[in-house]
Amino acid sequence: MNKILITGGTGLVGKYLQKKLEEKNYSVVILTRNPTLKNEFKWNIAEEYIDDAAFKDITHIIHLAGAGIADKRWTDKRKQELINSRVKSANLLFKKVKELEIDLKGFISASGIGYYGAITSDTIFTEDDKPENDFISKICVKWEAAANQFKKLNVPVSILRTGVVLAKNGGALQKMNTPLFLSALGNGKQYMPWIHIEDLCNLYINAIENTKYTGILNAVSPEHQTNNSFTKALGKNLKKPVLPMNAPSFVIKTALGELAYILLKGSRVSSEKVENLGFKFKFKTLEKALKNL
Template sequence: MARILITGGTGLVGKRLTQLLIDKNHEVLILSRNPKNENEFKWDIVKNYIDEKAFKNIDFIIHLAGAGIADERWTKKRKQVIIDSRVKTANLLFEKVNELKLELKGFISASGIGYYGAITSKTIFKETDKSGSDFLAEVCQKWEAAAHQFSKINIPITILRTGIVLAAKGGALEKMKTPAISPLGSGKQYIPWIHIDDLCQMYIQSIEANLIGIYNAVAPEHQTSITFSKTLAKSIKRPYLGIGVPAFMLKILFGELAVILLEGSRISTKKIEKNGYSFRFETLKKALNNL
C-alpha cells in the first residue's frame, strides 16, 4: 500500500485514478485550491503555498494539474495560463519536496503527445524522437523539464505523454457526440486516443511495478479522423456524414487552437508494452462499447 499525493485530483483523470487507487487499498491525498474533504489539502500557486500536512509520509506524487488545452481560445494570456498551471505547480512541488528533504519513491507527471508537435506526418513517433516546434510542443517541453528537476534530488521520474482521453462522462467524447458525426478537415489526420481506465492503470503500474521513464500513453490502434468518426457513429447509432467539417470553419471558430483538431500523427506504444503493460482497450470499438 502506498500513500500518494495527487495534483489535479478533481479533474477527469484525477477522479477516476483516485477511485481506482483506493480500490487497490492505496491512500490518496489531494491538493486543491478549495479543500472540502478530509483527504484534501490547500495549495495556492500565487502565494507559493502548500499545506505541509499534505506531505506527511507520502511515497509518490502524481502531477496531473493543468488548465484544459482545448477549453478556451489560445489568446496570449490563455497560453501563459496553460504553461504556468503545469510548470509553476511542478516547480512549487519541487521546492517543497527539496525543502522538506522528502525521500519519495517517485514523481509521476502527465505530459502530452503534443510534445512531438501538432503535425500530420508519416512518422510513428517514439519516446526518443525529438520534440516539435509549435506551442503545444513548447508546453510539453517545459512541463517535462519541470518534472525532470526531481532527478536532481534522486527521485525517480515517470512521464506519461497522453493522447485524447475517452471517458463515459466529460472530456472529449462528450463533445464528439453531435447529432451527426463527421470527420474534421481532410479527415486524414490521426487521432491518438486512450481509454481512461488504460491511462489510470498506467499510473497505477508506475507505482506498483516501478515503471520509470518516459512513455507514450495512447492506445496501440491508429485511427484517422475518418475511421474514428465512422466507428463512433456506428457505436452511438448516429448518422455518419462523409463530408468533413471544413478546416477554415474550425479556424474561424477556434483560432489557433484548431490545429489540435486538424493535425495528428501516429504514436508508438511499443515501449510501454515492452515494459509489461497490456492494454484492456486496445481498439476503439472495444473502448466505445465499454464507455
C-alpha cells in the same frame, strides 16, 4: 503502505485514478484550490502556497494538474495559463519536497503527445523522437523539464505522454457526441492517438508499483485511428449519422483561432515501449473501448 499525493485530482483522470487507487487500498490525498473533503488540502500556485500537512507520509506524487488545452481560445493570457498551470505547479512541488525533505519513492507526471507536434505524416513517433517547435510541444518540453528536476533529489521520474483520453463522462467523447449528427474535422486524415481512461490509470499504477516504468512513456492505445475513422466508429456505436461532408477547416480556424491546428493535424504515436515493458492494454481497439464506454 504507499501514500499518493495527486495534483489535478478533481479532474477527469484524477477522479478515476483516485477511485482505482483506493480500490487497491492506497491512501490518497488531493491538492485543490478549494478543499472540502477530509483528504483534500489547499494549494495556490500564484501565491506559491501548499498546506504542509498534504505531504505527511506521502511516498509518491502524481502530477496531473494543468488547464485544459482545448477548453478556450489561445489568447496570450490563456497561453501563459496553460504553461503556468503545468510548470509553475511542478516547480512549487519540487520546492516543497526539497524544503520539507520528503523521501519520495517516485514523481509521476502527465505530459502530452503534443510533444511530437501537431503534424500528419508517415512517421510513427517513439519516446526517443525529438520535440517539434510549435506552441504545444514547447509546453510539453517545459512541463517535462519541471518534472525531471526531481532527479536532482534522486527521485525516480516517470512521464506519461498522453493521447486523447476516452471516458464515459466528460473529456473528448462528450465534446464529439453532438446532439444530431457527427462530422469529421477538416480532411479527416489527421491521426487521433487515444487511450481508454482505465488503461491510462493502470499505467499510472504500474509507474507506482514497478520501477521499470520510469522515464518517458507514451500513454496511447496500440491502434491507429484517423479523425475520419474515429468519427465513423463513434457514429456506428451511438447509432448516429455521420455527415458525408467534413466540417471545413476554415470554419474551425475562424471559430477557434490558433487552437484549431491541434484538431486539424495529428500524428501516429507508438505504444511499443510500454508493451515491451509488459503492459497489457485492456482496450487495444477503438471498437472495444467504445463498446465499453
